[in-house]
């Protein structure tokens with residue numbers, strides 16, 4: 001059920017890899033709500049070709065950009081403004097990858113070359129995106145930037161490993177850049193802390209099945225789905241949330257505020 005909340009708005013969506021990606025759902029919901037979008041992902045991810053389906057559905061061009069490459073990001077923002085014939089109203093950062101996790105290295109045996117790459121892709125990239133937009137003056141006043149994060153930034157989830165540190169940094173960058181961009185241009189920057197969700201990146205976390213079931217049992221409303229995350233994201237891109245900035249916003253069915261639930265207690269008493 002669309003409400004035209006993003007009518008006339010123009011946005012860039014990072015991170016739609018396949019139909020399971022949270023960014024994929026967000027792209028669809030933004031277009032349903034009346035936005036025009038540009039899709040982007042790393043050149044290597046685009047080679048899988050799945051994004052072409054989304055591109056057709058959303059009538060959106062795809063402009064490749066590796067988030068660790070400043071030339072790619074400059075090209076992305078410049079070409080997007082050319083395509084839209086003006087500045088941009090919203091940006092979704094839905095990018096994350098742990099090289100150590102991929103290589104099966106636990107938190108106590110990190111390879112620091114891999115860690116540098118993880119931090120660059122998963123956290124510093126938000127700074128790169130914001131700095132590129134800031135320097136090109138690419139965002140309209142009251143534009144909204146949202147990055148996706150996870151509660152491992154605040155609490156320990158052992159198998160989330162170095163990504164917990166990356167997410168802490170990501171949330172800090174959202175706050176810090178949110179200050180500067182708010183002062184300069186009234187641009188808002190927030191993070192959404194989403195429930196565990198079955199996607200390619202999510203499935204890379206060891207023990208994900210147990211993890212997602214535990215979160216479900218620990219959330220009064222259950223886990224938030226990718227579609228529900230897309231709905232929430234639309235509100236943050238809309239004009240209805242203009243005074244929300246520099247926040248980490250939990251979208252997790254109440255998980256973050258719950259100590260224990262009856263379900264979990266019952267499980268322990270078995």
Ligand SMILES: NC(=O)c1ccc[n+]([C@@H]2O[C@H](COP(=O)([O-])OP(=O)(O)OC[C@H]3O[C@@H](n4cnc5c(N)ncnc54)[C@H](O)[C@@H]3O)[C@@H](O)[C@H]2O)c1
Pocket residue numbers: 014015016017018020021022023041042045065066067068093094095096097121148149150193194195196197198199200201202203
């Ligand atoms: N799935 C979950 O349980 C969950 C929960 C909370 C937050 N998140 C966050 O949501 C975001 C999206 O993840 P997802 O679960 O939809 O998985 P996903 O694997 O579909 O998305 C991750 C995206 O990052 C992109 N990416 C990786 N390296 C890149 C690079 N160098 N340049 C540009 N793009 C690059 C990938 O191509 C992919 O599209 C991530 O930040 C993730 O940490 C996921």
